[in-house]
Amino acid sequence: MTGPRDTAAVVAGRGSLPSVRLALTTFTVAPVRSEPPTPTTAGRSMLLAPAIGVLLGTVAAAVLLVARLATSPGATTPLLPAVLAVVVLALLTRGLHLDGLADTADGLGSMLPAERAREVMRQPDIGPFGVTALLLVLLVQVAALTSATVQDRGPAAVLLAVVAGRLAVTLACTPATPAASPDGLGAVVAGTVRGSAAFAATSLVLVAAAMLGGLDDAGAAGWSALRCVAAVLAGLVVAHLLRAHAVRRVGGITGDVLGAIVEVTTAVVLVVMAV
Numbered sequence: 001m002t003g004p005r006d007t008a009a010v011v012a013g014r015g016s017l018p019s020v021r022l023a024l025t026t027f028t029v030a031p032v033r034s035e036p037p038t039p040t041t042a043g044r045s046m047l048l049a050p051a052i053g054v055l056l057g058t059v060a061a062a063v064l065l066v067a068r069l070a071t072s073p074g075a076t077t078p079l080l081p082a083v084l085a086v087v088v089l090a091l092l093t094r095g096l097h098l099d100g101l102a103d104t105a106d107g108l109g110s111m112l113p114a115e116r117a118r119e120v121m122r123q124p125d126i127g128p129f130g131v132t133a134l135l136l137v138l139l140v141q142v143a144a145l146t147s148a149t150v151q152d153r154g155p156a157a158v159l160l161a162v163v164a165g166r167l168a169v170t171l172a173c174t175p176a177t178p179a180a181s182p183d184g185l186g187a188v189v190a191g192t193v194r195g196s197a198a199f200a201a202t203s204l205v206l207v208a209a210a211m212l213g214g215l216d217d218a219g220a221a222g223w224s225a226l227r228c229v230a231a232v233l234a235g236l237v238v239a240h241l242l243r244a245h246a247v248r249r250v251g252g253i254t255g256d257v258l259g260a261i262v263e264v265t266t267a268v269v270l271v272v273m274a275v
Contacts, residue, residue, distance in 0.1 A: 019044035026185070027052040027166060029094045043192030046173040049166035050205055056092055057162030060085045061155035068149060078154070082145040085158050086138065097165075100259020101137060102130030107250060109133075114251045118181060121256050133260075137267050144270035156212055156228070157273035164232045165266040167205050168239035169258050174198050177243060178252035185255030206232060231272035235265040 022037050022045035024030045037045065067081035090098060107121035109129030120127070126134070141161075148157035170193055179190035209232045213225030239261045246257045 016044065019048060023048040023052050027093065028056065029092055037188055039192050042189045043173070043194070043197075046170050046189050046193050047197055047201060049169045050163050050201055053163035053166035054159070056089060056166075057159035059092065060089050060162060061159045063088045064145070064149065064158055065155050068154065077146060078149045079142070079146050082142050082149055082154070085145060085154075086141050089158075089162065097259035097262040098134060098138075100256035101263045102126045102134045103256040104246070104254075104260035105133035106130040107256070108245065114180075114249065117250050118254070121250070121254065137263050140267045141263075141270055144267065144274040147274035148270065151274070153224075153273060156215075157231075157270055160209055160212060160228055160231060160273065161235070161266045161269035163205060163208075164235045164269045165262040167201060167232075168236055168261045168265040170201050171198050171236065171239070172243050172253055172258060172261055177247060180246070180250045180252035180254045180257070186253045186257065189258075190253055202236070227273065227275070231269045234272050235269040238268045239265045 018035055018037065018041045021032045021035075022041060024032045026045065027049060064081045064085040067084045068078050071078060071080060103121045103123075103126070106123070106127040106129045107117040109127075110117050110120045112120065145154060145158055148154045173189045173191065173193040174195050175191040176195075177190060179187040181187060206229055209228040210225040213228035214221045215224075242261055242264055243253065243257070246253060246260075250257070
């Protein structure tokens with residue numbers, strides 16, 4: 001999801017295949033072998049994040065739709081379809097973003113100095129802050145998606161939420177945000193996405209969101225388009241606040257922080273789509 005020139009560079013340009021491999025390795029469970037990335041490769045892979053979100057979101061939306069159709073027509077609360085869609089997303093991403101959410105919550109909630117907080121985030125176990133954040137975010141995602149499904153916009157909501165979550169990662173990898181440490185995923189991708197490319201990706205996602213909302217019936221198309229755009233913007237605003245807080249507390253982004261951004265943005269978009 002970039003401008004025409006950037007899209008051509010990513011898809012057809014030299015070195016595009018390593019970028020695709022890195023994007024798939026970072027954002028999905030796909031068993032793709034990737035080489036040690038260069039800054040150019042890392043930047044292109046982060047620009048591909050919203051496109052990977054389209055793939056993941058389409059699968060989750062299909063699962064939601066099929067499960068909804070397979071449940072009893074008299075069921076007024078499609079809880080099971082919403083749960084299955086969220087479970088599929090966790091499986092398709094190896095639960096890495098959820099793990100990042102838990103680790104980030106433990107680090108930020110520890111109230112320790114930056115170095116110590118990063119050490120907490122690197123611990124393999126999950127503390128009370130992480131468990132609480134994990135449960136609350138998953139509950140919000142499932143509840144909001146259930147509500148959106150009752151209103152017949154569940155598939156659109158989950159697709160938009162997943163794409164917005166990955167777009168938030170693209171925006172987090174611009175030069176305005178440093179890496180928290182000299183190693184790890186954060187060090188690889190921090191500052192690799194040009195501001196102009198991030199702006200182009202954001203613009204395309206917002207246009208696509210408006211078009212998705214415009215597919216609603218004629219009488220509600222305008223409101224639906226506005227809701228979709230507002231959902232994406234709300235998710236990106238919250239992602240920006242979380243990223244800024246991480247910079248203040250731990251010095252920048254890490255792979256865990258990026259995972260937390262994905263999950264929190266997804267939850268916020270689903271909530272707005274459920275309104």
